[in-house]
Amino acid sequence: xxxxxxxxxxxxxxxxxxxxxxxxxxxxxxxxxxxxxxxxxxxxxxxxxxxxxxxxxxxxxxxxxxxxxxxxxxxxxxxxxxxxxxxxxxxxxxxxxxxxxxxxxxxxxxxxxxxxxxxxxxxxxxxxxxxxxxxxxxxxxxxxxxxxxxxxxxxxxxxxxxxxxxxxxxxxxxxxxxxxxxxxxxxxxxxxxxxxxxxxxxxxxxxxxxxxxxxxxxxxxxxxxxxxxxxxxxxxxxxxxxxxxxxxxxxxxxxxxx
Amino acid sequence: xxxxxxxxxxxxxxxxxxxxxxxxxxxxxxxxxxxxxxxxxxxxxxxxxxxxxxxxxxxxxxxxxxxxxxxxxxxxxxxxxxxxxxxxxxxxxxxxxxxxxxxxxxxxxxxxxxxxxxxxxxxxxxxxxxxxxxxxxxxxxxxxxxxxxxxxxxxxxxxxxxxxxxxxxxxxxxxxxxxxxxxxxxxxxxxxxxxxxxxxxxxxxxxxxxxxxxxxxxxxxxxxxxxxxxxxxxxxxxxxxxxxxxxxxxxxxxxxxx
Numbered sequence: 001x002x003x004x005x006x007x008x009x010x011x012x013x014x015x016x017x018x019x020x021x022x023x024x025x026x027x028x029x030x031x032x033x034x035x036x037x038x039x040x041x042x043x044x045x046x047x048x049x050x051x052x053x054x055x056x057x058x059x060x061x062x063x064x065x066x067x068x069x070x071x072x073x074x075x076x077x078x079x080x081x082x083x084x085x086x087x088x089x090x091x092x093x094x095x096x097x098x099x100x101x102x103x104x105x106x107x108x109x110x111x112x113x114x115x116x117x118x119x120x121x122x123x124x125x126x127x128x129x130x131x132x133x134x135x136x137x138x139x140x141x142x143x144x145x146x147x148x149x150x151x152x153x154x155x156x157x158x159x160x161x162x163x164x165x166x167x168x169x170x171x172x173x174x175x176x177x178x179x180x181x182x183x184x185x186x187x188x189x190x191x192x193x194x195x196x197x198x199x200x201x202x203x204x205x206x207x208x209x210x211x212x213x214x215x216x217x218x219x220x221x222x223x224x225x226x227x228x229x230x231x232x233x234x235x236x237x238x239x240x241x242x243x244x245x246x247x248x249x250x251x252x253x254x255x256x257x258x
Numbered sequence: 259x260x261x262x263x264x265x266x267x268x269x270x271x272x273x274x275x276x277x278x279x280x281x282x283x284x285x286x287x288x289x290x291x292x293x294x295x296x297x298x299x300x301x302x303x304x305x306x307x308x309x310x311x312x313x314x315x316x317x318x319x320x321x322x323x324x325x326x327x328x329x330x331x332x333x334x335x336x337x338x339x340x341x342x343x344x345x346x347x348x349x350x351x352x353x354x355x356x357x358x359x360x361x362x363x364x365x366x367x368x369x370x371x372x373x374x375x376x377x378x379x380x381x382x383x384x385x386x387x388x389x390x391x392x393x394x395x396x397x398x399x400x401x402x403x404x405x406x407x408x409x410x411x412x413x414x415x416x417x418x419x420x421x422x423x424x425x426x427x428x429x430x431x432x433x434x435x436x437x438x439x440x441x442x443x444x445x446x447x448x449x450x451x452x453x454x455x456x457x458x459x460x461x462x463x464x465x466x467x468x469x470x471x472x473x474x475x476x477x478x479x480x481x482x483x484x485x486x487x488x489x490x491x492x493x494x495x496x497x498x499x500x501x502x503x504x505x506x507x508x509x510x511x512x513x514x515x516x
Contacts, residue, residue: 041309041310043309043310044306044307044308044309045304045306045307046303046304046305046306046307046334046374047304047305047368047369048302048303048304048306048332048369048371049302049304049369049468050302050468051299051301051302051468052299052301054457054465054466054467055454055465055466055467055468056463056464056465056466057464057466074306076304076369077468080450080453080454080468081454081466083453084453084454085454085456085466107381107499109501110305110377110378110381110499111305111306111307111334113306116304119368120368123365123368123449124449151516152516155514155515155516159510159513159514161506161510162503162506162509164447165503165506181516182516183516184507184510184511184514185507186500186502186504186507187500187501187502189422189500191381191382192338195338195341195342196313196338196339196342196343198343199312205314206314206315207312207313207314208312208313208314208315208339208343209312209313210307210308210309210313210335210338236510237502237507238502238503238506238507238510239501239502239503240501240502240503240506241365241368242444242445242447243367243445243497243498243501244444244445244495244496244497244498245423245496245497245498246444248419248420248423248496248498249442249443249444249495249496251420252417252419252442252494252496253442255417256413256417256442257413258409258410258413258439258440258441
């Protein structure tokens with residue numbers, strides 16, 4: 001009999017979100033699942049760590065094949081907490097972060113707490129990936145993830161991604177039958193515009209809510225993650241931990257006078 | 259007469275830290291300076307954004323050639339706030355983040371709020387760089403940054419870095435005369451170990467402080483940023499915003515069955 005896989009799950013929408021419930025239910029068929037997820041929403045937290053204030057870790061469930069913990073910190077804190085306090089030196093076979101409520105394609109990959117956790121897992125040497133659905137609806141229909149996520153995970157286990165790389169998987173908000181399939185793509189170029197809504201408090205002082213609209217800088221690029229998803233495909237991007245630009249390093253080295 | 263440059267400064271140690279004061283004094287000789295920095299320390303915040311709670315922006319100084327603001331958010335929030343509320347569509351000629359109290363070499367580049375701000379500037383299309391000194395001393399001697407930072411900035415203005423790339427500059431905690439020079443390098447491989455200190459509160463419950471030691475996974479690599487700095491050089495690494503691993507993309511595309 002095959003050894004049961006050990007699977008670590010986290011997310012950035014928090015332990016109570018629908019996305020992580022769907023993912024947890026999905027992953028129990030692949031192995032023993034440990035969930036360590038933020039107690040509260042941590043969207044946009046990137047790979048942030050909590051320095052200067054203490055963290056709490058609370059056990060919520062400990063059954064055969066499934067243990068669940070809430071952590072007061074960020075998604076990357078959750079991974080560190082799982083590794084230090086629960087795995088204690090051993091490595092899970094897989095880290096999967098999500099299912100995020102909202103796209104993490106294009107520049108969102110920079111800010112994403114979902115992917116910050118996947119990056120953190122990769123630093124530990126855990127094969128890691130992030131799943132995101134292109135819908136912010138708290139009650140979103142995740143059935144496309146259940147169908148296409150299975151194809152991706154089966155491939156992931158059979159032909160693993162190389163060390164120091166994690167996968168960013170974005171699912172369009174479609175029913176499984178409406179999707180066109182799965183495509184590898186690259187991080188698209190985009191930015192946010194109209195980023196703040198300015199308001200005045202009851203005392204006459206200004207404050208700002210972050211809002212914003214995504215602005216696609218490559219509307220005609222058929223290989224970008226954002227556009228692949230817009231066309232109705234599930235998008236997969238392999239992201240590196242080493243973000244050095246080796247070509248630019250060489251170019252600057254040859255022209256700068258140091 | 260040359261047009262005066264417009265320079266945006268931020269950091270992650272907060273508006274009151276010595277590093278940002280030294281940097282601000284240093285940069286006023288290069289042009290008109292706008293400082294928008296976190297009100298409180300934001301170390302380890304990566305490229306995190308503040309979503310779900312409002313931000314404040316407070317003007318602290320507005321003189322000829324120097325305006326200073328505190329923002330209640332993260333370093334990346336500060337850049338967004340500067341661009342939306344102060345620059346309003348125009349771009350500064352330079353964003354410089356720091357001087358960080360502590361190294362941002364190796365895996366620290368993933369968690370660094372200093373570099374999160376530089377990445378955010380790069381997304382806007384601002385030529386951006388981060389300066390960090392390898393010392394956590396709040397009263398550290400930054401004179402090595404003043405001497406070698408000038409050489410780096412002169413080169414930066416003469417031969418700019420290409421679009422979508424920012425520079426991560428790490429200075430060893432040495433006197434200028436003790437440093438061996440400046441070297442281009444790449445992001446070193448490392449991780450943190452012994453990451454939490456567990457304590458018990460007065461009510462009998464556990465809590466955790468993030469601490470940790472840096473563990474160098476490439477002690478013999480003479481080109482890694484961490485090691486270059488350990489050898490006594492100022493290290494410069496160009497980092498990409500597009501973190502897609504294009505080789506791995508092609509490899510997976512050819513073997514996965516999708």
